[in-house]
Amino acid sequence: MGAPILPDAQAETASADAIELESFVVTGTRTRQAADQAPVRVEVLAAGKLESLGARDFADAMEYLPGVQVESNCQSCNTTEIRLMGLSGAYNQIAFDGLPVLSSLAGVYGVEQIPAGFIERIEVVKGGGSSLYGASAVAGVINVIPRRPVRDGGKIDLRFDSVAGAPSWHGSATFDRVSDRGTSWFSGYVGTTRADEVDLDGDDFTEIARKRLEVAGLRGKVRRGSLEWTADLDFIDEHRRGGNALDAPSHLANVAETLDTRRLGASVALDGRPGDRFDYRIVAAFASTRRDSYYGGLGEVVTDELAPDYDAAAYRSALERSKLQYGATDNPLWVIEAQFNHGFDRRTLSWGVQGEHERVRDENIDDRGTRVGEAAEARTFSNVALFVQDDWRVHERFTLLVGARVDRDDQLDDPVFSPRVAAKYSANEYTVWRAAVGTGFRAPRIFDEDLHIDTLGAQPIEIVNAPGLRREDAVTANLGVVWNPRALAEVLAFEVNVFGARLQNVFSLSEVKTSSDGSLFRERSNANGAGVVGTEFNVAWSFARGMRADLGAVWQRARHDEAVVLFDDDAGRVVESRRFNKTPESLAVLSLGYESGDAWDWSIGLRWTGPMHVLDNNAGTFERRGGFLVIDAAVGRHIRVANTQLELQFGVRNLTDDRQRDFQSGAGRDSDYVYGPRQPRTWFGRVGARF
Template sequence: MKKYILLALFMCRCVLVLGVEPPKKSTDANIFGHVVDRDTHEHIPYATIAVTGTAFGTTTDASGHYFLKNLPEGALTLEVRALGYASQTQQVTLRRGQTAELNFEVVQSGISMDEVVVSASRSARLRREAPALVSVLDAGLFEKTNASCLAQGLSFQPGVRVEDDCQNCGFTQVRINGLDGHYSQILVDSHPVFSALTGVYGLEQIPANMIERVEVLRGGGSALFGSSAIGGTINVITKEPSRNSAQMSHTLTSIGGSNSYDNNTMLNASLVTESGRAGLCVFGQSRHRSGYDHDGDGFTEVPVINSQSVGMRSFFRTGAYSRITAQYHHINEFRRGGDMLDRPPHEAQVAEQIDHSIDGGSLSFDISSPDRRNRFNTYVSFQNTARKSYYGSKQDPDAYGTTHDLTVAAGMQYIHEFRKLLFMPSELTFGTEYSYDDLGDRSVGYDIHTDQTVHIVGAYLQNEWKTRKWSLLVGGRLDKHNLVDHVIFSPRVNVRFNPSEAVNLRVSYAGGYRAPQAFDEDMHIAIVGGERVRIQLADDLKEERSHSVSLSADLYHTFGKVQTNLLVEGFYTILDDVFALRDMDDAADGGKVKERYNGSGATVRGFNVEGRAAFTRWFELQAGVTLQQSRYREPEYWSEDAEVPPVRRMFRTPDAYGYFTASFKPVRNFTADLSGTCTGSMLVQHMAGSGVGQDVAVSTPSFFDMNIRLSYDVRIYKEITMQLYGGVQNLFNAYQKDFDKGVDRDSGYIYGPSLPRSWFVGAKFSF
């Protein structure tokens, strides 16, 4: 393994050295100007100014002015972007020693049509011109919903739902279009370093203040990103330095109105050199959440969390058309659920205790030709996780374990634009990728060892014929997985038709696969009826395959002064050799064992509808709903009890669910944000224990989880602002009412919102 890592680092180093341009004589070609609101003529602070096709860029200062110096000579295109405004471009021609003035008057736009996304084709594209439909969650949404981590903000997109799957430790997973967590691939800055181990609790370990935006690509993504992207991809884009600034905040939440509190402190700072050649953005979070016992049985429904995280992202512009980007993060998290939280875990009746230490980062290099017709990217990324755990009950002294996991990914990508290829201009993308995952799991007391080493070598090729009105993308990816005997091919076809800028029509097909390896829930040992339950893989387990088709219409229209957007998307996914679980003979240690095997197959079909409306500057509304069916081809047995009937409906997949957000700003400094999620009835397994005497598939009630957040901004001194805020999460207290109780409870019998009605207050300082 060391030789692969050293080779990847050496290749990256060589490209970096070759890409660094020698010092050149200053061009003294400069541009200055301002950005103002076209209607009010007020200057707009902190708008982003980018020189298209180059590494140059800056932001306006607090007075709305900007200055760019030592730019390349010739024709340049400048693009301005500001929150709440439509993007705008202007062209200018510069000569050596010339200083030009270029001013922008931008138009207010509550709904952006020109968001830039990278997940649709692994290159930056306008969202409305991307070959596949990409949904975007920005940092503002995480603030509006009072989300402290990735898990708490993901549900506010159509077709996406986050659920809590363990009453003891709070294990969460995200479902896209009804497919459970291991069908979706989580990327960090487009890099696949989120392993099976970090997938167990990783959604809560990524702090919200680390995130610039999240791009969600629903449907098969294996043709671009490889294994485990059957349901879609979630691409977490970390914050990048854009100007000199800092933020610090603290939020105090009373869980269930009790004396169990969640204290969350976040810090961000951004520094950019005067020349704009380099920048550094740092973040930090410290969180302490007390355990919460909802039903008074002495066992927690919400686990203790103590976490600290710190990280940074930095860039260095090596030339006019090239740059290096580095990212690093360190996360420490301790969590524990069960009873007797102040005692060692082996003295408790039930304890799930996990202590993580995670280090991860990446280094990438981007370079392009001056005309942007040739672009090259190379990267290497890693994540190392060390975990100490205890999953046990009834004062079991042998339930301690340790796990180590190292994930490394490296790749290169080349893009060439043809002015005409056969019948239309096109963009050819070719890339190679190598990923390595070395997992070692030890249950010391039971002498159980899980060792898994995964090597995946992949290559992808795609060509997109495109104009502003039409695009046709045809491509595929070849993967050689060391746990699969043959090479796996994942095809992709996308067609886009834009009869106007306000109408975007798409149809897509993608094939995908999921390899037979240990997944996130295999690294989580549940406690059911006081016994440990773990998962093993069948000897003849083979990869799971998928075929996904989607059709979508993304429509924009303005009714008077009301801007609207309507998205309708239909999807149909066929799964072959679906992974399923069956009970096996009890293990020698007395615990229960479930085996993962290839089932009959399944189909998932439905549609997403999302609407957005910006009525005025002070009122915006967004809502989405998903209606779907998730069914196995044949009934699947899920219990060892012969009297329990098999089911065709997939567990934990409601046929209807949705979300909404609304923002009111009646006066300049005051904002009221409403948000909520609605989850329809679904089937959940309830295993025999303290709650029921026999395994049963329970049809759960529906839930509506609504939140409210009120905030007021106070200008303290010039560029220093304090925001005071407060609100209620789960306003109507839509919380599960039939939890199992006591030591014999089924910890997996949990559904609905993750918190009862909870009150929060906080303050944020911005510099």
């Protein structure tokens, strides 16, 4: 599923809104190109595929892309990151319709806040082959492309999940209006989710948080002559609570991670084509994310006054500390971009400017909303970049993409020059080679994970930058070949791709330390260097009408040049390793599906996550865990009633319930000790109506 080598030729059977769009991609060059002609390797996940195996949100959808690891990083609140090329989520850029509007705070839980039903397709470029994306897009770009209606109508959808026996409800509705000539359209959507908490080991502490999510948005386009205006407004309101005593105030729980997040985003884009050989796009966007949070709790103190080991003094002491662990965060983000494309006989020259400004104010408050300590100073982060890229068809068989960007980041003293190059060579009508080399960097600013606070024994663990922290530099490369013998079958293709990344001054987190005031923290400092190498193999085969199989498998090896300290208890027990934490060396996905369009559909998917080494801060170990084979299956029925198409679907995700079994229990657990598949066995049923 989602193999990059052949787009899904049957997208229209799953959704009338998906007509022909998968045959074209935009992410590599930000110009619409046929997928098999694009100089940059682009992998595509379409709406029909997301629906066929029961993906609920953006995070679920990404689990079926070869070589992608969707990882939960917290046992209490389930913050999730998407890893490409064996590198953490901080090394890739998530864009929405090409725009990087997911701020530091929004990125903590954002990948689970985008319902799959609102996505038209997802395009992924692995590696840094394109200069049009930020310098931090080292491992790649994940471009979420929202629905664009092609006719009047809409859809109403209701879904029920049973997650290890706990109920979850999701409802959504979309309404579309398209002008007679297609020169303008308007689309609105609303969605709501209610999910109960899940306790997988019976210790009265959650492994999956209780969640409530509301989403709403409006999108519209108007075209007048050579100008096209597109506007987008969206709103997200989410509450999640993990730990224990979920119905009590957070500070009365032994462990609580409570997040109330509200995000309002808006963008306006102007596309112009004053001539056949020149076009441009100017975009301005704003996103405001606010969060009320609580990380901590009473810890292992006994709270029952009738218990024989209840200690009133210990409880009062723990309560006074617990009341001080609330937080309030404000995070506005402004983004502006302009891209100009000049067409020539055999080339397209693109150039432009990108600007980004973000402010983060993170206040520590008590249970009454009173500030604790001195007022926190707002941190601001800005980056301005100039880029140029030449998409040159040197020969009928050879295309060269050469570009560079200069970034001026306010966290660095000097501008950073990042050249990038990609090439495509069609050896014959069946065989295509692609290669890319890109450079990039990470500035010493805060990251998504800094605004999610791990807990150890109900004590928050914050991340701080070491004095003199330098920027991290990176070079990535990949080389691949696609063999597509069309004469043998309607859909049959094979791909092999090798990739690598070289990192210098790698950001590395220390072991958990205790400050002079007794609080816990981890320090981010520079290690020497690290490298990742890997091989990806894909096969796509449509062996009967309506039936298709996709297989993708990746082997990867990620190592620091020298061992880094992962654990040190100051009592002689030290854990060092060159390995990356929670990074498997093998990943694979296999999907088999049948789409009839107006009758029965079915799909079966297998996801393999290989063994990985996982740090346990409680035990002071870094040991091998896993692997896991997840089996998903679904069957659906399409029923036409007048002008309405009814859709019924029933399925299961993680049929064999293959997952982590050694969760830590009780208030003293290390919330970061979580790995492997994010969801236990989940049965689901869905009913929808398109009109």
